[in-house]
Amino acid sequence: MYVAVKGGERAIEHAHRLLAAERRGDPEVPELSLAQIEQQLGLAVDRVMTEGSLYDRELAALAVKQARGDLIEAIFLLRAYRTTLPRLGASQPLDTDRMVVERRISAIFKDLPGGQILGPTFDYTHRLLDFDLAGARAGEPAPPATVGEVADAPEALPRVVDLLDREGLIERESPGDGTGQVGDLTRGPLTFPAGRDIRLQNLARGDEGFLLAMGYATQRGYGRNHPFAGEIRVGEVTVELAPEELGFAVEIAAIAVTECQMVNQFKGSATAPPQFTRGYGLVFGGAERKAMAMALVDRALRCRELGEEPSSPTQDEEFVLSHSDNVEASGFVQHLKLPHYVDFQSELVLVRDLRAGQGGSSPR
Amino acid sequence: MSYNFAYLDEQTKRMIRRAILKAVAVPGYQVPFGSREMPLSYGWGTGGVQVTASVIGPADVLKVIDQGADDTTNAVSIRHFFARTTGVATTTCTEDATLIQTRHRIPETPLRPGQIVVFQVPIPEPLRWLEPREVETRKMHALEEYGVMYVRLYEDITRHGRVAQTYEYPVIVNGRYLMRPSPIPKFDNPKLDRCPALLLFGAGREKRIYAVPPWTTVKSLDFDDHPFEVEHWDRPCGLCGARGVFLDELIVDDKGGRLFICSDTDYCSRRQADHPGQAGHP
Numbered sequence: 001m002y003v004a005v006k007g008g009e010r011a012i013e014h015a016h017r018l019l020a021a022e023r024r025g026d027p028e029v030p031e032l033s034l035a036q037i038e039q040q041l042g043l044a045v046d047r048v049m050t051e052g053s054l055y056d057r058e059l060a061a062l063a064v065k066q067a068r069g070d071l072i073e074a075i076f077l078l079r080a081y082r083t084t085l086p087r088l089g090a091s092q093p094l095d096t097d098r099m100v101v102e103r104r105i106s107a108i109f110k111d112l113p114g115g116q117i118l119g120p121t122f123d124y125t126h127r128l129l130d131f132d133l134a135g136a137r138a139g140e141p142a143p144p145a146t147v148g149e150v151a152d153a154p155e156a157l158p159r160v161v162d163l164l165d166r167e168g169l170i171e172r173e174s175p176g177d178g179t180g181q182v183g184d185l186t187r188g189p190l191t192f193p194a195g196r197d198i199r200l201q202n203l204a205r206g207d208e209g210f211l212l213a214m215g216y217a218t219q220r221g222y223g224r225n226h227p228f229a230g231e232i233r234v235g236e237v238t239v240e241l242a243p244e245e246l247g248f249a250v251e252i253a254a255i256a257v258t259e260c261q262m263v264n265q266f267k268g269s270a271t272a273p274p275q276f277t278r279g280y281g282l283v284f285g286g287a288e289r290k291a292m293a294m295a296l297v298d299r300a301l302r303c304r305e306l307g308e309e310p311s312s313p314t315q316d317e318e319f320v321l322s323h324s325d326n327v328e329a330s331g332f333v334q335h336l337k338l339p340h341y342v343d344f345q346s347e348l349v350l351v352r353d354l355r356a357g358q359g360g361s362s363p364r
Numbered sequence: 365m366s367y368n369f370a371y372l373d374e375q376t377k378r379m380i381r382r383a384i385l386k387a388v389a390v391p392g393y394q395v396p397f398g399s400r401e402m403p404l405s406y407g408w409g410t411g412g413v414q415v416t417a418s419v420i421g422p423a424d425v426l427k428v429i430d431q432g433a434d435d436t437t438n439a440v441s442i443r444h445f446f447a448r449t450t451g452v453a454t455t456t457c458t459e460d461a462t463l464i465q466t467r468h469r470i471p472e473t474p475l476r477p478g479q480i481v482v483f484q485v486p487i488p489e490p491l492r493w494l495e496p497r498e499v500e501t502r503k504m505h506a507l508e509e510y511g512v513m514y515v516r517l518y519e520d521i522t523r524h525g526r527v528a529q530t531y532e533y534p535v536i537v538n539g540r541y542l543m544r545p546s547p548i549p550k551f552d553n554p555k556l557d558r559c560p561a562l563l564l565f566g567a568g569r570e571k572r573i574y575a576v577p578p579w580t581t582v583k584s585l586d587f588d589d590h591p592f593e594v595e596h597w598d599r600p601c602g603l604c605g606a607r608g609v610f611l612d613e614l615i616v617d618d619k620g621g622r623l624f625i626c627s628d629t630d631y632c633s634r635r636q637a638d639h640p641g642q643a644g645h646p
Contacts, residue, residue, distance in 0.1 A: 009440050076405070083401040084367070189396040189571035192499050318497050328406050328569045332486065335407025338438055342431045342468045342627055345613055346530035346549040349595040354524055 023068050037061040046256075046285025047071055051326065052078030053186065053205050054085075055255050055284055072207075076327045083186065090182060092240040092249050094282075096233065096259050097156045103234040106160045108263060114157035119234060120145075121288075160231040161261045161278065170263065170276040192318055196302075199321060203297055204283060206324030208290040214314050215296035223300040223314035226265035227279065234258045234286055258283050260291040264299050267306060277306060370417040371449045376400055380418035380573070384564060387575035392537030393505070394488050399571040409442060409467060410568025412484035416465050419480060419564070420446065425453045427461035432469035432610065432627035439467070456630045468531075470552040472609050472631040475561035477578060483546040485567035488574060490534045490544035510542045513585060521590055530595065536583045537576055545582075551594045551610045556582040601626045604635035 038061040048060040052075045067073035103119025164170040183198040240249040260281035268274030279299025281291035303315040313319045383397035402410040430439040434456040458473035467484040491501045520528040533550035537543045563576040586592035600607045602623045611624040626632035
């Protein structure tokens, strides 16, 4: 029994083999290809890329496959790969004005330049299980998608917040410290107070479920900030890099992103006229729910900067930013599985002594 | 494609070594560092692994223990990781090791000068259960404001007649910084004091490194009328007969039968080899 308690090399080896077999499942069933995952489980791939902080659809699909569909495990796999990659530089800020838009909606204007573009959304589907997907017709191609009159999409779609900005109705976005330097949580420790760059990076990497709950809590009064979905746009943007030795920017990639601009409660003072405020969310791919939650939480965490008295955990920077990361959280929660029998033995010794001191029974 | 020696790239190692140097220069002070994401889970020793990876060299002899044992699954896994990524010699023998990574214990065999012990730390902040905010606890350390910890220990005494802290028992390092000695049992606290080896503590998820340089004083907090004391067992090890060592308790049948054995497997197995027939009779 002594050996059984202390695991050992063979146990680990066997566990790994068993895991591989479980992952594969019944060998009679054809194996999933990465292309199938990337194409048909695209939103899972998007989430893994977003929270894994690495834009690579194929690697994310591989991670989803290897993790048996456990997306947090897949995010962990992608992060552990990412950490080995060299950092070549920082891109120019993404210009989402010039996004090739697939979806663009605003909840605050009925119509606006560029129009409302619904795009491929679950929003108005009836959540009825589609048994056609399960049955004999499952192999048939989907009906061809028809695109409406937006075929000649404009060169650039102005952002709704910029339209408000022209009238001075919304606060100006501060352009940063002018150095173009942004912090990087994956290179340096999180310290408080965190700048907005670090906060947004933290939230973009943060767990979707955690942010969803935090964002939801703000709507229910825990740090309420009266949000309107000013604009959500989904589509492709180009990534530009300006190498020092070159002196100008070159396009290095086109990536799919979802951007959410929340327009929040206005504020004014004796000297400044009332203005709406902003919350911002940006994620890879089509993780729209996450982008919206992120924008709500970003706005909640701006409370001090905007002179609001923080009254709830959703406005508490340390609380939110320290607990948003699902790879950290998952690890620390699950490390309770590791042996703790030394510390527990110490507790046993103490509890028995205390009970003996009180005349309680102490089985030996 | 192959990984660098000890997995981490040299830039990262340099960054971690700088943090270690600072930690050694200010004993007990928690130095923030750019902890990397490692290929093992947070909570499994990512901090310890990064510290080990930064100080290990080809000539080192590595020992890895968890709960005092060389053969627990996580110790095996981490030892494999370094054997694979560095090719260094590994050992279970405490005397032979130049570098020992540990979770939750300090070996029973006395450490010697020149050795480095790397502790895996889950929560580095000793004041964390008293003040959850990092902004506040950093201030408290800066001002050496440790009264709350004494109050907490005093509350134990009023409630239980003694301090009821059994592991991660708080210590003052070099007369200055309050330190959480990773979750080792308080039984091991006296081994920290004026230890001939360099003690390094790595917390990966919390992104902190701290250190106790060789021969530094480490005092477990106590009161004049309630001096610090360690746990003791009223029986010897059931396998090697050792007394005055930390014992694990095994439940051996469904009638409450128990076996108490050394948690330090290297110490225990070598004693059994050296003195056969010494087993204690529980």
